[in-house]
Amino acid sequence: MKRVLLIICIVLLAGKVSAQDFASRFLEKHLPDTNLTCVTISPKMMEKVMNLEVDGEQDMMEMISKLKSMRMVTTEVNGQKYYNEALKVLEKNSGRFEPYLSFEDKSENYQIMIRKKKNAIIELVMLMREADNFTVINFTGNMSQDFIARLAKSMEPKNS
Numbered sequence: 369m370k371r372v373l374l375i376i377c378i379v380l381l382a383g384k385v386s387a388q389d390f391a392s393r394f395l396e397k398h399l400p401d402t403n404l405t406c407v408t409i410s411p412k413m414m415e416k417v418m419n420l421e422v423d424g425e426q427d428m429m430e431m432i433s434k435l436k437s438m439r440m441v442t443t444e445v446n447g448q449k450y451y452n453e454a455l456k457v458l459e460k461n462s463g464r465f466e467p468y469l470s471f472e473d474k475s476e477n478y479q480i481m482i483r484k485k486k487n488a489i490i491e492l493v494m495l496m497r498e499a500d501n502f503t504v505i506n507f508t509g510n511m512s513q514d515f516i517a518r519l520a521k522s523m524e525p526k527n528s
Contacts (some may be wrong), residue, residue: 371505390465390481390493391439391506399401403445409438427514435509438527442503451477451497458493469520475499480520482511492516 391406398404443450458465458481465481472478476498483491489512494505 369451389448389491389506389508390441390457390461391441391504393461394454394504395441397453397457402445404450405442407440409443431512431515431518434511435485435507437508440503440507441502441506444501447497447500447502450502453494454502455479458495465491468492468516480516482516489516490511492519 395404395406396468458479464483466484468480468482470477470479477495477497478497479493481493481495482489483493488510490508490510492507492511494503496505
């Protein structure tokens with residue numbers, strides 16, 4: 369019984385400590401929701417990614433080395449609903465985040481928001497909705513304008 373209580377306390381404490389980023393705040397609001405899936409890449413896993421050799425992408429590897437973590441929240445149902453709710457969380461935290469880029473049409477919505485500490489970008493939130501799919505990608509660490517520009521370029525609509 370003590371072991372179970374200890375595990376519960378550790379999980380709750382870890383949740384409270386990590387509840388500083390956007391993805392945590394969004395998930396906290398949707399705690400019992402089984403439609404959402406969350407994947408977190410911890411600093412330890414980022415280190416392992418950094419040990420991989422990537423030919424010709426030394427500058428990108430350098431940018432990745434400055435990241436602390438990445439959290440991705442996804443769902444394949446009710447994309448518009450979750451996108452709107454995520455915008456409400458951003459609105460509620462408008463003092464923390466500032467808009468960087470957005471694109472909207474009938475079938476797709478993309479937003480990039482950043483959080484700065486002094487002049488350093490320490491958090492980036494990407495919201496993506498395509499049809500019924502919704503994704504939040506939340507980076508924390510120290511990010512450059514070049515890193516964000518590469519992410520933004522990857523979000524550009526494809527001309528068919």
